[in-house]
Amino acid sequence: MSDPKVGIIVDSAASLPIDLPFPKPSIVPLTIIINETAYLDQVDISTSDIYIKLKSGSGTFSTSAPSPDQFYKAIVGAAGKFNSILCITVSPKFSGTINSAKVALDIFMEEQKNPIDVRILDSGSAAGGEGLIVMEACKAAVHSDSIDEVEQAAKAAVEKVRLLAYVDTLYYLWKGGRVPGIAYLGANMLGLKPLFEMSQGEITRHGIHRSELDAIDSMAALISDHVAGNKVKACIMHANALDQANQIAESLKAKPLVVDEYIAELTPAMGVHTGPGTVGIAFMPYLG
Secondary structure, three states: OOOOOEEEEEEOOEOOOOOOOOOOOEEEOOEEEEOOEEEEEOOOEOHHHHHHHHHHOOOOEEEEOOOHHHHHHHHHHHHOOOOEEEEEEOOOOOOOHHHHHHHHHHHHHHHOOOOOEEEEEEOOOOHHHHHHHHHHHHHHHHHOOOHHHHHHHHHHHHHHOEEEEEOOOOHHHHHOOOOOHHHHHHHHHHOOEEEEEEEOOEEEEEEEEOOHHHHHHHHHHHHHHHHOOOOEEEEEEEOOOHHHHHHHHHHHHOOOOEEEEEEEEOOHHHHHHHOOOOEEEEEEEOOO
16 A cells, blocks of 8 residues: 555644554644753653652643644645645643644745645544544545545544543642642542543533542443444553553453553643543544
8 A cells, every 4th residue: 555645743642552553643742841841742751751750749840832833844844745734633622732733834834835735623632532533534544645535534533532531639630720729629638539521622520439440430331321332442541550541441351342442641741730640541433
């Protein structure tokens, strides 16, 4: 089979398998800021390093979106290899990444004499959810030279992907200003673990659980409700919590409906906000 004609660009918030069964997309890193020092996600700092620093409990942590210049360079680089480009970004609920991509695209279209077709797609998700969408786009690009068909495959995945995750503690979300202090204190005192769902950019909460096992059981029940007997593919995500991720993987083996799965660690861009111990699963109907 010939090389793909449609290039895929994605930001580093996506959780992808280590060994992709398709040509790897171009990855534009977000920036991790620790005590005012900036690190490019998975370029200047590794996933293991970020969790060690988070567990130390010292310093301030934040993230920032890639700059328009980073996206511009990625687009220019891909334009030299492909006939068209699809850029998939993390949901605006998590980052302003898509805005940088749009600015970069505007500059690219103005500067190029005969610009190729470049499109930007909001994944409406993050981490493993974004990863599943990217994989559908990469798979489509292997089988089709049409950006219309590749974009449609990605959009179909956006509409179907759901992400479930629980955080071990609200501490990191509180430090990042994403939950109020009273919620963190209450959950921390009682040892509760909130379970969240994300679909098409909307975030909802599915109760607060007293243990990891309760949270995992609740995720399994929600998956069964959502799939309605259909086969699914899934990404099991974790933040320095491989044992818990493997526990979910084992529970899925009892569900023959899950026919394709992979385990991926949350990238630093996501782990900074959720903190160590976060575990989740992104899933969608298996499309072959």
